[in-house]
Amino acid sequence: MREYWNPWIERMPVCELEKIQEKKLSDLVNYVYRHSGFYRKRFDEAGVNPGEIKTLADLKKLPFTYKSDLRDTYPTGMFCVPNEQLVRFHVSSGTTGKPTVVGYTQNDIDVWTTSLARAMTSIGVGRGDIVQVGYGYGLFTGGLGAHYGAEEVGATVLPVSSGNTERQIELMQDLGSTVIACTPSYFLFMNEVANNLGISIKDNTQMRVGIFGAEPWTEEMRKRIEESTGIKAYDIYGTSELSGPLFTECMYQDGIHVWADQFLIEIIDPVTGEQLPDGERGELVITTLAKEALPLIRYRIGDITVINRDECRCGRTHPRIMRVLGRVDDMLIIRGINVFPGQIEAVLMKMPEVGGHFMIVVDRVNELDVMKVQIEMTDEAFSDKVNDIMALEAKVASAMKHVLNLAVKVELVEKGSLPRSMGKAKRVIDNRKL
Amino acid sequence: MEDKIIKQISLFAENKPGRLANIASNFRKSGINIRAFTIAEAGDFGIIRMVVDRPDDAHELLHNAGFTVSETNVLGVEMEDVPGGLGKIADVLGERSINIDYAYAFVTKTEKALLILRVNDIEGAILVLQGAGIRLVDMADVQQI
Numbered sequence: 025m026r027e028y029w030n031p032w033i034e035r036m037p038v039c040e041l042e043k044i045q046e047k048k049l050s051d052l053v054n055y056v057y058r059h060s061g062f063y064r065k066r067f068d069e070a071g072v073n074p075g076e077i078k079t080l081a082d083l084k085k086l087p088f089t090y091k092s093d094l095r096d097t098y099p100t101g102m103f104c105v106p107n108e109q110l111v112r113f114h115v116s117s118g119t120t121g122k123p124t125v126v127g128y129t130q131n132d133i134d135v136w137t138t139s140l141a142r143a144m145t146s147i148g149v150g151r152g153d154i155v156q157v158g159y160g161y162g163l164f165t166g167g168l169g170a171h172y173g174a175e176e177v178g179a180t181v182l183p184v185s186s187g188n189t190e191r192q193i194e195l196m197q198d199l200g201s202t203v204i205a206c207t208p209s210y211f212l213f214m215n216e217v218a219n220n221l222g223i224s225i226k227d228n229t230q231m232r233v234g235i236f237g238a239e240p241w242t243e244e245m246r247k248r249i250e251e252s253t254g255i256k257a258y259d260i261y262g263t264s265e266l267s268g269p270l271f272t273e274c275m276y277q278d279g280i281h282v283w284a285d286q287f288l289i290e291i292i293d294p295v296t297g298e299q300l301p302d303g304e305r306g307e308l309v310i311t312t313l314a315k316e317a318l319p320l321i322r323y324r325i326g327d328i329t330v331i332n333r334d335e336c337r338c339g340r341t342h343p344r345i346m347r348v349l350g351r352v353d354d355m356l357i358i359r360g361i362n363v364f365p366g367q368i369e370a371v372l373m374k375m376p377e378v379g380g381h382f383m384i385v386v387d388r389v390n391e392l393d394v395m396k397v398q399i400e401m402t403d404e405a406f407s408d409k410v411n412d413i414m415a416l417e418a419k420v421a422s423a424m425k426h427v428l429n430l431a432v433k434v435e436l437v438e439k440g441s442l443p444r445s446m447g448k449a450k451r452v453i454d455n456r457k458l
Numbered sequence: 459m460e461d462k463i464i465k466q467i468s469l470f471a472e473n474k475p476g477r478l479a480n481i482a483s484n485f486r487k488s489g490i491n492i493r494a495f496t497i498a499e500a501g502d503f504g505i506i507r508m509v510v511d512r513p514d515d516a517h518e519l520l521h522n523a524g525f526t527v528s529e530t531n532v533l534g535v536e537m538e539d540v541p542g543g544l545g546k547i548a549d550v551l552g553e554r555s556i557n558i559d560y561a562y563a564f565v566t567k568t569e570k571a572l573l574i575l576r577v578n579d580i581e582g583a584i585l586v587l588q589g590a591g592i593r594l595v596d597m598a599d600v601q602q603i
Contacts, residue, residue: 401470406526408468408507408576409559410500435502438472440524 029138029145029177033285034340038333041284041341046079048313049288053077053086056319059104062097063321083290084299088309088322094124094265103127105317115163116264126165126264127317133172135314136267139283140173143272146281146338147258149203149233151178156196158206158214159238160186165268166238170205170260173269179203186210189217197223200230208236208245208257212380213444215253226254235260237269240348240366244373246277248380259347263325266312271345276337279344286314289343290322291331294352305330307352308345326352328364356386356452358393361430365451368397371423377405378420381442388456396433397424400442462584462594463531465513466574469506470526473499481506484523490516493600494574496562507562509534509574511601531580534595535587537563537571547573550590556583 028034036044056063057074067074070087077086094102103110110127117123128136149155155174159166167185174181182201184192192214195201204211211234218225225231234249237260249257261280262270266287271280282289287310291300294307308327312320330346350364357363365384372378379400387394397420405416413436421434443450471477485492494509510516513529520527537543544563551558559576566572572595577583587594 401526403521403526403528406468406470406528408466408505408528408530410498410505413470413503413505414500436470437503438470438524439526441472 026145026150028340029142033283034142034342036285036341038341042080044285045288045313048285049080049083049311050078052311052313052319053321056104056321060102062093062102080288083288083311083322086311086322088297088324089320090324091124091265091326095122098122099125100127103317104319105129110317113163114165114168114264114268117164124265126267128267129316132267132315132317135286136169136270137172137176139267139270139286140169140272141176142283143260143270143281144173144177144179144235146274146340147233147235147256147272148275149174149177149179149235153179153203153233154182154199154201154230155179155203155205156182156184156192156201158184158186158192158204158210159269165262165264166205169262169268169270170235174203174205189214190221193218193221193223196225196229196231202230203233203235204231204255205235205260207238208234208241208249209239209444211236211249211253212245215249226252231255234258235272237261240350240354242366242370242373243347244370245380248373261345261348265318265320265323265325266310267315274336274338274340278336279332279346281336281340281342281344284342287311288313289331289345291329294328302331302333308348324352328352354452356384356395356454358386358395358430361428363395363428363430367427368424368451371420371427372399375420375423377416378402378436379439381444382451383442384452386452386454386456393456394433395430396435398435398437398442400439401436402439405436461596462533462588463580464509464534464574464595464597464600465529466532466576467508467510467513467516467520468528468530469520471504471506473502473504478506480523481520481525484519485510485516488515488519490519494562494564494572496574498560507560507574509600513597530576533575533577533580533583533587534600535573535575536593536595537573539565539571543571544573546590547575547587547592550586550592551577551583554582554586556586 053074066087109129111130112128114126115123157167157170161167171181232255234255234257246257258273260269260272262268271282273280290309291306292309300306308325308329310323310325327348328350329348332344335341350366355362379402381400383398385396417434421432424432491511492508496507498505517529557578561575563571563573
């Protein structure tokens with residue numbers, strides 16, 4: 025098994041990587057100014073002369089790009105190449121607004137695939153592995169992205185796509201899949217279904233690695249997955265605007281390696297837009313250094329995280345982003361307090377007596393926000409004494425109040441009654457008419 | 459002493475329409491007979507407690523149907539259906555500091571009242587009640603009610 029996909033790049037000293045970044049940044053700024061009316065106008069309005077962007081310190085002079093820019097220029101208004109140079113489109117689901125369209129040149133596909141090949145190699149996936157891709161195929165980037173990456177490293181791909189859970193489990197057993205790529209909540213669901221069929225993923229399959237992403241998840245959820253199914257669970261990160269899933273953690277599970285020769289990352293204060301020092305928590309901003317069809321300059325991806333530039337124990341020198349702590353736009357503001365669904369999940373995962381499935385329901389009663397968390401009852405937690413159940417609800421509510429600084433009503437519901445998702449888990453019902 | 463313990467079926471149910479009908483239809487299909495039944499409700503949820511003729515089968519059936527269900531050890535105390543019957547039982551247990559978690563009663567075909575009790579010390583309660591000459595029913599009795 026190879027240790028690095030490209031040892032020369034992956035272990036390159038930081039100063040050399042920065043030289044590559046500066047050269048690519050300067051080329052990129054000139055490229056988008058020449059090829060995109062959108063960027064030319066944006067730069068002119070901001071008073072930026074592309075010739076002045078020479079070093080990484082100049083990055084902060086550049087204006088931000090937003091998801092709304094992609095929507096406003098729908099479908100292809102930001103593209104830098106004519107359509108005949110495109111080999112593929114992907115289109116985002118548009119669940120939070122108008123869909124966004126991403127175009128790829130052949131080189132864009134190659135860069136994407138290389139990024140994932142490096143990532144998969146870093147978690148020991150390669151020739152001899154059978155990678156079961158349980159991400160959706162089609163307009164969503166998850167399925168095809170994982171597919172190309174796995175083929176690139178020489179693994180065998182089982183392109184099941186998402187859904188059809190019993191079939192997933194049957195094929196996992198019959199073909200001996202060793203790697204699963206899907207959303208973590210879907211894998212937990214798969215495990216539940218397998219258990220109901222009398223199949224243990226730990227004992228009755230060859231499964232050893234999970235590549236989980238496309239929704240936020242927590243360290244506690246990782247523990248739960250690893251303990252119950254016996255696999256190693258790795259976080260994968262990316263978004264369709266940047267091509268698709270791109271980066272994963274390495275074997276050390278200590279942050280997601282972002283390939284610095286292809287992407288430039290910063291952390292900013294989401295309110296002021298000022299750059300923050302490394303190690304501070306804030307909004308991730310990404311500049312694509314190698315994309316041709318749809319390059320993004322200082323793109324406000326909306327995820328909250330922390331950058332760590334220390335060399336990793338795996339020997340890779342590229343910066344890491346720590347686990348994504350939430351989305352700027354998933355953040356709920358309840359009575360003026362910022363609440364991330366991930367915080368609720370983290371509390372529940374520390375209480376093994378309650379299940380991992382939950383739903384946050386927010387209402388406004390008499391001008392006051394009221395947050396209710398519904399949690400599924402488990403066989404272990406069930407007592408037939410009313411007081412015991414009420415005490416459990418109170419215990420969970422008190423743990424949440426401690427973390428969120430907010431009174432929460434906890435309601436235990438029947439097991440299996442909350443919706444299970446095949447893709448991104450829906451965790452919030454906001455009934456407030458704001 | 460073991461044979462005086464009755465296995466009660468307890469299950470967690472959200473307080474919403476159709477839950478009871480679902481349980482009843484599961485039992486009907488499998489020919490399980492409910493002998494005694496009560497619901498303790500607490501706002502959003504309720505706990506349904508039942509004494510049935512085949513508790514192990516009922517437990518398996520409900521568990522497989524997706525319910526959160528448990529078997530709980532309770533006592534079935536036979537009472538004369540006359541004033542003062544309940545008071546005597548409560549007195550006997552209270553004297554020995556045995557706490558009643560919950561209780562419910564029903565009347566049988568033989569015109570006796572049957573009291574189902576969950577206590578904090580079931581072995582102790584059996585000794586004390588039998589010592590006071592109170593008759594406890596067992597699973598065989600339950601099947602014949």
